[in-house]
Amino acid sequence: MIKEYFRPANVEEAVQLLTQENGILKPLGGGTYLSRHPGDAYGIVDLQNAGLNRIESRGQRIVAGAMARLSDLLEHPDVQDAIKEAILLDASLNIRNAVSLGGWLISSDARSTFSTVLLALDATLVWEPDNNRVRMGNWLPLRAEETPGVLLTEVEWWLRPRVVFEVVARSPKDRPTLIVAAAQWESGRTRIVLGGYGAAPIVAMDGPEDRGADVAARDAYYEAEDQWATAVYRREVASKLALRCLDRIDALKESEA
């Protein structure tokens, strides 16, 4: 149950509050999940005034503050179309208007298309204190056990790679039971990321070229069975969709040529 409420005016104040020794304060993004969080008494640090909502391009990367709303990302001209499509799949308008980027990443599971696509783009998360930069792929598996800091301040990802995704769901806007996202850099570097199963999306392949993507996808979800789909289905279809994603990237390259 929430007992105390703080609204710091900047990141420094927020970090100061969140690093207090008793450790009973939690950061509050949009509030979609924390506002209904039962359990022991704790306080919250509302980050709405902390200046964490900027979105800007820096060189080949785009940097978004952790308090940028999903709707802000949709409206930003530099954010890739695939990211926008993924957000539209993940969240309704009401949710997009309330949820922060940081809050979404921290609370979403493997059935988030947005998180899956960000992982495909090899996103990096910046944590305070100490400006601790952690790759999303390293953070996700340990998300529940340990955090790289008390406050997620920024998320940044590559702008240039071509990125596409495919999903399988019961209806066009249902949460997918299988997501395959592929990102390819000009160098040929190719990342295949799978979502739809487990606590977080996973990297199936990150290599200098795209060969073997289907096998990597199949192997990565070889035992991906839960109450929503069997492992046989997920691995076989993931393999197909990985190839389909690469075909789409090839088509993109051709259309740009």
Add this chain to the structure above:
Amino acid sequence: MNVTLTINGQDFPLRVDANERLLDTLRKLGFFSIKSGGCEHGECGACTILFDGRPVNSCTMLTVQAEGHQIRTVEAEGEHPDHGWKKTDGLSVIQQAFVDVGAIQCGYCTPAMVLTAKALLDGNVSPSEAQVRDAFSGVLCRCTGYLKPVQAVLRAAAILRGEQVLPVDRPIDITDALDGAGAPDDLGGPVLNGKRTLTETQILPKLKIVDPHSEMKTVGHAETKVDAVKLVQGKPAFTADFEKRDMLYAKVLRSPHAHAEIKHIDTSRAEALPGVVAVLTWKDLPRVAYSTAGQSHPIPGPLDSFSLDHKVRFVGDRVAFVAAESPAIAEAALDLIDVEYEVLEPILDPAKAMAEGAPVIHDEPEYVNFDKSDPSRNIAAEIRIDIGDVDKGFAEADQIFEGDFDVPKVQQAHIEPHVVLTYWDEDDRLVIKTSTQVPFHVRRQIAPVLGLPIKRIRVIKPRIGGGFGGKQEVLLEDVAAHLTIATGKPVLYEMTREEEFVGARTRHPMRIHLKTGVKQDGTITANEMVALSDTGAYGCHALTVAGNTGHKAMAIYVGDGEYRKDPNIRFYSDVVYTNTVPSGAYRGYGVPQGFWPVERHMENIARELGLDPIEFRLKNALRSGEIHPFSKAWSEGREPKPETIYTIGLEDCVEQGRMAIDWDHKFNNQQWHLVPGKKHLRKGIGVAMVMQGTAIPYLDMGGASIKMNDDGSFNLLVGATDLGTGSDTVLAQMAAETLGVPVEDIVVYSSDTDFTPFDKGAYASSTTYISGTATVKAAEKVAERIRVRASMMFAEEGKAVEPADILLENRKAIAPSGESFTLEEIGLNALHQTDQEQIMAVASHMSPVAPPPFAAQFAEVTVDVETGRVTVDKLVMAVDSGVIINPVTASGQIEGGMAQALGYAVSEEMRYDGDGQPREMDFVDYHIFRADEMPELTTIFVETYEPSHPFGAKAVAEIPLDGVAPAVGNAILDACGAALSTIPAIPERIWRNLKGL
């Protein structure tokens, strides 16, 4: 904490707890337009507010977060244009558009939609249809199918741009209406920058009118819903909007086990929690066995439920009730109740329920059997119906076709949760204000449970935020009532969304075997269905739902030639208990379960025999003048009586539907099935033919009372319950037509067991037919008294006019000479001047027949053959519902019904693990269709004139649930060859079928 909220431009200094939700604060402040869907993660959007101009959910936001921001609610939009001497600016453009196009059904989500539309149009006055649909993506609606709300926004946008829009209720040219090649392009829709979208042209459905020269003034017209202005303003009209001084809040402790005996229960810690006023367990309450199924007396099912019991029979079953000063305290008290369970082996597979040695779910000695229920074998009901000589029919067949089919457990998912408020009135009578479809059944059925006579209970039904059968149940009234009896205080009990999934009711899942004998020419010689129905832990509606499965789905195909005269049909069903949440009534009431197998099976037979699937069906389908085959054999456990069906517009429905979906161009056209540039996609088209019922003959009864006022207006009091369907409006239309007044002169009130006549309630697609006929009967009596009085008044002026020669029209009683009295003059004369009398009448109606509506449902899909993912692109439904009283409300029923049925077809199901723990407990996992993912919907009405109704009407509410799933299933088969036997058509199911796994 001290905070100041800025709401609708006004500052509200407040002291709130840090954890208080903005939703709760705003409702405490009286902003009742903000509704709660009981969800935890902002899935439904009923609580939408504008936050700095953007729609957000107030249920997932803390009040303290909102300080420094601008909050806007629907209370700041328009209002009724006339408050006596005070005139207002009226409704906003958006609100008026919602009213005009019939975008409001139950109205529970309407304020959220209006706000969302405002945010959209404030930023973009020329939105595309896709943008409107995206704007609605955060607001779930279970009634409308979203079509008319989208139309409302597009219409409002056109008005805001200064464009002319056409009136909604324009006369329909029958030639245009029958022209399937192109939709008539000006049926009331707005012009959008010179462009039109299909959605904009469909405010009125296509209508083949039975009498194009009809001079009726209100019947057949798109009259505005009588409750629309109230609902679009978000007025406090729903149960949770009413509060009482010293009101307590109830919560229910629910079982974590699927099957267990409560060995020990200790409530002392909960009772000691400050703010807790009462904790009740099974030890505190009288042990009265009853049925929660809201049905007429005698209940056609076993009495197997108790308010609280020492045994729990599903995860979510009731263990204890708590009343406390706040919901949070009541919730906290639940955690302080110590329960020791002896966990018993559960039955989760209905196929094993009747096995020898299976655990017995109902071993209580108080169990009261009905008909063939046998709790020792876990049987809640058993049906054995043989019509004709089925075995002879099979012997005469050239081929026998058999198949097994499964349909899932699904939830009604009305956006307003179950909610009830109880209190003692000043006469020590218990008042139950409840969101129910069956107020009179609630009063009768709950009386013995509470130890009160019926006369000391008053049930009031306010507006209902959707029901779909889920509120044809005496589900929660006893919880609050017991706590009011225990505490003497008013008690409000509102279920959460999770409770709706674990503790309410569902559609019965079934496993169905079909066997059909067919001649080589396609003549059906015999048809057999054996259905295993799973009623869950309690037998509510067990017999009647299963009976309806056969009664409708197995009645439509009788065979041809000699078999048509004497069809051979068998329907057997066992309805068994399992340790899952109880099944119950759900719109369609067993019929959708029957038509999935029947229509998939018919498709398989037609394809196997190389017959055209439409011709094969029509060859064997019922025809006008034939006897409903089941009417000779079964009537919900009562004596059956043969019934001839006089109006069957099925062939016409097929013709209209096939034109609208362009069947002849697409079916068997291999090129059309391909998607250029997408080799993994295949398109398909499918059809299903269905029938439903219109009330229950010799059983359903409704009453109506009409009273004339001094100004020539009328009060219409009905026990019928409008749960968003628009029934109050169509009843008013029929009364108005009979009395010669506009609908605005009919003031409708429903329902209150103290004041309104009895009505069995809103179910079985009966209100327009049964309650409507009662209304017309009462109106005719009143009209007769008006004519007599007018004749007297003419006589006072020395003019001899026979009452029978007087016409009631345009608020006047008109003599053949053209001379007239206004109804106001007649009302004043009757009440104040000469031989004073109250002109009023009461009437009721019970029907000896139940004329079925018929429909042809078409679907177009695209299937990804590599993943099994199916996208439904288009649904077309052509319906024979008799004469359409109100084309806008009726088409709203079809659109919303198709949307609900779409979920049944492709996405909705409730599943349980090996311990009986449910997979679905919210709208995240139990996905219902959103506005931004709906296929194109087309509704066509093919009118017939049903002679047993005063205006020729039949039912419309349930039939749209019946055909979508099989039409989609048949379209999937057509697209890719996947012959599904189980719904929903989830991707893996299709993929496995294609792989032969």
